[in-house]
Amino acid sequence: MSHQARDLAATRAHAPHTSMFLRMLVRAAVLRRGRAASALFAMVVAAAVATAMLNLYVDVQAKLQREFRNYGANIILVGKDGASLPDGTLAQVDSALAGRGIAAPFGLVVARTADGQPIVVAGVEFDRVKQLDHWWSVSAWPATENPHLSQNRGEVEHPVLVGVRALPLVSPKNQPFDLSFQGRKLHVTPAGTVQTGAAEDSRLYVSLADFISWAGVQPSTIEVAASGSAAEVAAVMTQLAQAIPAAEVRPVRQIMEGEARVLGKTRATLLAAAALIILTAALCVLSTLMGWVFDRRRDFAIMKALGASERLLNGFFAAEAAALGATGAMIGFLVGIGIAAWIGRANFHAPVVPRMGVLPIVLAGSMAVTLISAILPISLLRRVQPAVILRGE
């Protein structure tokens, strides 16, 4: 024994017992790099897939709810018994919403055209309607700074959005025309047309400021698109009902029920898919790892032959499995968040927010799977004599 080797042996003899355990763990991973890497790879893939699926499952609701807000209002405020809403109601609605949605007021009267035809004229804030009712097909929205002066005569111009069915009746050549309501006249200039396939097509839309000064009527309806889950929308509804006692607050039930159904079914499908995929990934890890542990039955036999206790052996393989599971889970978690974010961007044009709550679940699941796949073959091998294994039988 060389001098050097004796020194080495001496230092090792004084080192604490744990270092041998650690060295065995590290050596096992380093010496069989290929197999350890493939086991780790399987673990990373499984954890990544599980993370991505769980993240999507949690986030898809918020994503789809946003899509459903394009259907427009889910709450409608109307004055009790058909009365107008008191002044300042819109400001109250806005403060109750606090950015969790959008509200748009509508005032409606039946006016008459120059030749005495009755027609519904609505007063709206074009900016808000544009945000609330995405499906309106509008040829050109009226400019929103109002009033603006027409260039030639210095007169105040009142832009109007004309429903496609009303257009041939009121302004076939797109010329300005007069509207009268209770003897008062309003000279309006068509700015564009609106098409929706519903009642809007037969109406005229003027700005709310013009509407109030001309007809002397305050808006009677406020349509609200509140964002969030069903419970959050319900909370907004009670809040609105308390804040504005003069108004009747109604849910738009067709939108709410449709949304609830589609969301529920999509989430259920996603859950089923997640369960299947995670199960497959877990089994993949299980088979790879069990193969790896089985392959090392010689190591196992040598350790046993050298006098390692059952406890130490179990501890060794369990620690190895736990380390593998934890490492795989951490890397897989990061990869999975990346996948979920990419799916969010590709499909919903908004990234999926990483949910840290998923991490403990993935971590615990990964370690459970790796522990099972390590302990199972060990408990089989334990019954076998080391000599039999070492002889390669």
Next chain:
Amino acid sequence: MFVRLVYESFRRQKRRKVLAGAAITLGVTVATAMIAVATDIGDKINRELRTIGANLVVTPQEDSLDVEIGGVNLKPPTDGAFLSEADLPKIKGIFWHNNIVGFAPILPVSAAIPHEGKPQDVTLTGTYFAKKVSYGNEEFVTGAKTLYPWWKVSGAWPDDNSRDVLIGERLAAKLNQKPGNTITISGRQCRIDGILSTGGAEDDEVIAPLSLAQEILGKPDAVKRVYVSALTKPEDAFARRDPKSLSGAIYDRWYCTPYPQAIALQLTEAMSHSHAEQIRQVAQNEGAVLTRIEGLIFLITLAALFASGLAVSAAMATAIFERRAEVGLMKALGAGKLAVASVFFAEAALMALIGGAVGFGIGSALAHQIGHSIFNSQISISPVLLPVILAIAVIVTFAGSAMAIRRAVSLDPVFALRGEL
């Protein structure tokens, strides 16, 4: 000899074959189920979206302007043009008749109900509740009940051939009426079958069978509007093109795609003097929601295919790695690399075929179960998919085994037999 090698391998190493076969079966099961769900999800979600109500409306072509606020028509209802009720069954005769989920005609008339001594003006809307309509040999039931699932009726739905009515909840409270009462509507005795709650304008109305509304209006066969609920394909740039500008084959393609526009055109053709249009609030948005959900499930299916591919590869790699000694023996007896590899590939192919077929069966059952428990309807899986799935299974199994087989055949038989590797 070759066949015997493969056969004996299956006969003697049952445990390993079962393990690898189980992995293939599971992988194919997941792949089949996910593909089946992904191909059907659009149709399923489309049907769920129909709970939001009609996406198409048919109106008379020469109609005068509606003067309507909050669902209350302020014009004399005799005004304007009408559609013919006799034309309604033709809706089920259009090219995309299978995509028509339901339709309901609407005829609003004003009626008077005596209340506390004086007549009260109300809007009475005539419609179908669950009317049996037949077109050709086909019989189907359609009406408000299928079209508006969010209509809640406390009491019973009236019969379409009766004079029973539904009364909106706000109107019922105002008139102090409840189900079972008999009221006089414009001089006719009608029984209230139920109280209707919709959260919309109908809460202030009387909803009656279409024939009663026609009788009050004095115009048999008249219908003001028809609301149609149809399964449509999300609109794209092609859908928005003007059909009049399209020629021959391109026009046919446009016409034979269930775009909202194409179905609207077919409805216009089916009913005389009519004009059909999409209700943009419903039609436009369902396209967006549908595209998102389909995209999501498609991406997840890719993930599932990837995961199952990986599971199969891992199982195959492990199975082959365990058989180093066998490879060593074969090589020591003089087998070439090609001969050894072909034995393994033949085994892999055989397992892929068996596992694939079993997995396809289980996967179909699983898809069926998912469809049943989530959507309450069948997810059909076409048998055409079987060869595709089998081919994928064989390819994935080959790909998964290739690396392991390459390593196995390049082993030095001496080391392999001594178990040192």
